[in-house]
Amino acid sequence: MKVRVRKVNPVKALFKTGGGVMRHTIQVTVNGQTHQVEVESRMLLVELIRDVLGLTGTHVGCDTSQCGACTVHVNGEAVKSCTMFAVQADGCEITTIEGLAQDGQLHPLQEGFWQEHGLQCGFCTPGIIMAAADLLKRNPNPSEDEIRHALEGNYCRCTGYHNIVRAIQYAAARMRGEAVVPRGEAAPTGAS
Amino acid sequence: MEARSYIGVPVRRVEDRRFVTGQGRYTDDIVLPGMLYAWIVRSPHAHARIRAIHTEKARQHPGVVAVFTGKDMLDDGVGSLPTGWQIGSDMKEPPHYALAVDKVRYVGDGVAVVIAETKAAARDAADLVEVDYEELPAVVDAAEALKEGAPLVHDEAPGNLCYVWELGDREATDRALATAHHITKLEFVNQRLIPNAIEPRSAIGHYDPGRDELTLYTSSQNPHLIRLLLSAFVLKVPEHKVRVISPDVGGGFGSKIFHYPEEVICAWSSRKLGRPVKWTAARSESFMSDAHGRDHITTAEMGFDRDGRIVGLRVRTIANLGAYLSTFAPGVPTWLYGTLLAGQYKTPHIHVEVKGVFTNTTPVDAYRGAGRPEATYVVERLVDLAAHEMGIDPAELRRRNFIQPDEFPYQTPVVLQYDSGNYEGALNKVLEMADYEKLRAEQKRAREEGRLIGIGLSCYIEACGLAPSKVAGAIGVRAGLYESAAIRVMPTGKVQVFTGTHSHGQGHETTFAQIVAHELGIPLEDVEVVHGDTAEIPFGMGTYGSRSLATGGSAIYRALEKIKAKARKIAAHKLEVAEEDLEFRNGQFIVKGTDRAIGFGDIALTAYVPHDYPDDLEPGLEENAFYDPANFTFPFGAHLSVVEVDPDTGKVKLLRYLAVDDVGRIINPMIVEGQIHGGVAQGVGQALLEGAVYDRSSGQLLTGSFLDYALPRADDLPSFEVGHQETPCPHNPLGAKGAGEAGTIAATACVVNAVIDALYHLGVRDLPMPLTPERVWRAMRGLPTDGAAS
């Protein structure tokens, strides 16, 4: 995780107040929009995103940094936003699931998850899509094993991951400019 | 133009646009003006008397609005959370208050709630609530709890016994086993699981004093049930003044069926304070406070004759119910378990006895499959082990015992009458998909090279589509289990469908819309499915037990029949012909043998602008239906898994997983496959990874976070190979049976059977789940596996 931390050393700030209510003004650009906000030193980035900025597409599924439901991009890299203090994001560019579609066009991953039934309840989905976007940037043609490995930090309890793998493969092909034929609507879907 | 068919088609899900763009709306996403935040103070002890609770310091903390205890709620007349299932007249039902009053009975039992302007303030102040506990000895293991002198969880339940339940013919079974040629016996634990939907539970109470109306937003699988329990039993406020909304819900798997203390706390405290109150579980609270699943200790014996035919099955189970009776807890290890012990086989005599036991642990209730995975585990482990012991191929032993397709309806010795099935057909299909002969040959070759490959089978049956209400009543369910639907056609021909079921991942907004679009011959885009809000939908029983399509879908179908009947009257009037002269095709009523026709849209408009209209007909086009199923549905299937065990580390790798399921008629194969995948993953999780562990002396939950409780991750699983067989259910109009639990029911036994198959020649005939590398490694070396906790 490469994150530029400006002005404030959050750990020091936290100790200075004994975990109390010291506040900082930070500036973050989220999905292209710049915000100046005052935050408590202990506020997590995910709390800033959800509770202050009202972007509720980023979810919280755990309190031990394991589930990945909170994954966003900070300066272009996937970060679990529950593992970072809001003050650490000062000066950063953040992309959340709400900022992924461009000009009304779904991102290929969003399309892939939709086409390949990569989601059921949808709760893990934003985090998994953001993690997968990071993977595809680093590895445009991942194997199934590489995809499964890259998803180690994300839990999905609904899908058994099978269709998540298909969805990411679908998006990867699309992003490589290959023609993708979604499973025909009337096509038999039997053994896959 | 032919209207398109929507049945059996993998239509992409209508609901997905909002989920892939981050526009889903889960309970915790909802912010109301003036909202307050609740944090629950939970017991750190498994068993303790509450001497006193000091709340002054917490109250004085900045931002805190109120601190309430169990006594405050009791004094205000708030009742106990009731259980909805009675097992026998003697069942012990000790009270379960939303916040503990006299004693705490498990780690995580709520003792007080702090309500503040921010979540952070509530959480900070919760640390300032001082509870004076007198610690008591605790018991977490159900067998221990039954012993003389065990700590007593409830004074009302001597010996910690909630009930003893039995089913089947004891004497006949004993006789059959006494003369059996071979008996296979297993003693095992079906370990406790923690469901762990990825969305933590959440609730918002919102009392509007001006209207005297209470709205509860809650991550629930069945909003009407919650409204009924809350209004009639717990808060005792008029039902029509309570509205329950279950918005998008991030997975349930059973754990969000039940009426939970936090729902009561938010609803009640919002009435007290006149402001909305929100609570959302931290994951560590989910681990402690979501109802757990399974937790059986079982001894089971299956007898065979010389030819390998099953002659009898005797099962003794001790079921851990936890500290209090959750909403459906008593019925899960009894009726949903004992009645499935015939499996797919012609077992002539079965007797099962179950003791339901209180312990100092989190309440246990339905978790995906609910009783049926436990039953399948008993039957399929025994059959598989017997095959090894008797030297018969496990597929062949099953074949010798299957109920045959021409034997339906089939009456089992444990109440159920199976309606239809082709068990051997499913087994043959999965063996063919796997190329079983070749697999066995490869296994043999691998073994010669020192590699441990195992092949496991699991042939399961489940009873779904809960349930005929008469039967439900006869077996102690304190509710009817019909389902409801309403269809509202709008003047422009667009259609809203209101269902009493609830979708939390199952895709009802799509599947149900497919049924409606298909039946009315209109585009899918013209149909909207509404669920989850008691102010909008007719009284429904919600979603669990793989019931939504079989019961809720059938209710929709019935309502559509009424719509079509009325539309036909309007069409006959407009076309000036007799109703019998019309046929309904492609969304049009056509005068038979002519090209005269009127479309559904014109009929809808006529119904709402009835200028030219039959005299004896009411305007409007809106119909309700309640559907009470004639029987359970009986999905079944055959699964096969292939594993490799690392001889050096004991690690099990799942190489292949194949499933052939017969879930009846399929509306959307893509969604059905998704349900199978997810179900299988959870079943594999129980076999290899998951297990809740309590410390036996302190009663602490040792697996209280994702760090200690292993959910399956993407690289723990292979891709699945899924095939279908379609035997329509004969007694509901859709022919549907249900697909939500099948994978979980089959997979656990399937994978354990594969691992034992890999190790049997080393003298390993059984292993405690989860099959962690350490346990497998020890077993291979003849070392004891007990105590080798995960």
Ligand code: FES
């Ligand atoms: S909420 Fe961030 S990893 Fe779970």
Ligand code: FES
């Ligand atoms: S879709 Fe429900 S957790 Fe992944």
